[in-house]
Amino acid sequence: MEICHGVKNALGILRVAVKLGCPRIIAVCVDYLEAVPWEEAEEEEILNTIPSMGSKVEPVLARLQPVNPTAVMKIFLAALQFATSSPPSPLNDLKNTAQEQLEYMLTEDDDAPLLSADEEIKLEVMRCVKKLLDRFNSIVESLLCDLQESISDSGKMQSLHSCLTDLLWACQILGKLEIIRDFVCSWTELSMKLVTIVQQKDGENQILKTKLKVLEVTAKVLEAIGYGIVVLPTVKRLHMVKLWLPFVRTMKPLVDSVSEETEEDLTLKFDSEIWQSLESAFVAIILTLSSVDQTDILTEWLENQQIRYPDLTEAFEVWCYRSKVAKRRLATLGEEHNTAKAV
Incomplete structure (x- = not known):
């Protein structure tokens, strides 16, 4: 392995070794490339180089092989459970990453979506979003009670904001899967209570941010109603x-x-x-x-x-x-x- 000294150097040696037919040097280079991390540019170079070299170098590509649908489904469901959960605040960045990657899995761009939106996926997404909506409804009801008793709880308002962020993400997923109807109906039923809460809260930046998040979700709901995606x-x-x-x-x-x-406060833009x-x-x-x-x-x-x-x-x-x-x-x-x- 001492002969390799980096991915680029190992690829150069491997090209020569394959051309000259040196099996021991080929094995050393393959073992090295299979074990070390790659930069993005190095990965592209490997993809352009390795496939034409035959079966003896295939182990290098193990990390790039397509995953079978069962394994994809397993990781999707695990990520979905975490993305719609309410973890401690130190895990919020991990939760955001899970949400971003779930959306990416379902997005059709230059490549097909990582998994097809079959009934099992749709049902599981709807189940998880319903739990999210139930949690949101509980926060709204609790804030309504506080409002009637003139109690102010910043922790509950922060929870409301966090839940709204999750619901905005859920709108994206439901829209991609064409199963947004239940969400729209639930938001319609909750709207009066939600407006009552946020209209009573004025002045603080955090409250304004929460109101903006309410508007973002509402925009998705009104679009679905206005363009006939959901018939009410x-x-x-x-x-x-x-x-x-x-x-x-x-x-x-x-x-x-x-x-x-x-x-300077870009969060309010x-x-x-x-x-x-x-x-x-x-x-x-x-x-x-x-x-x-x-x-x-x-x-x-x-x-x-x-x-x-x-x-x-x-x-x-x-x-x-x-x-x-x-x-x-x-x-x-x-x-x-x-x-x-x-x-």
């Missing part, structure tokens, strides 16, 4: 608009002002794409409601001082067009209906 009854769609529209409207100037005052996503989702949902409900919402918007955001201009334009042509459209439908009855 009219009453629930109306509820979500009437509840979250005022909240989002008051949050935008607040976040903008805080961001201007504390430019909020992705402009999320504001746009919320606005687009509101417009999409509003346009699915009855003309009467649209009228109420748009009237309130036009009379509100915070008319600039969310900008419901598109919904207003569509409402104007639909309202203007409604009688002509429905008259035509009525004539067709009467003709059909006469026949």
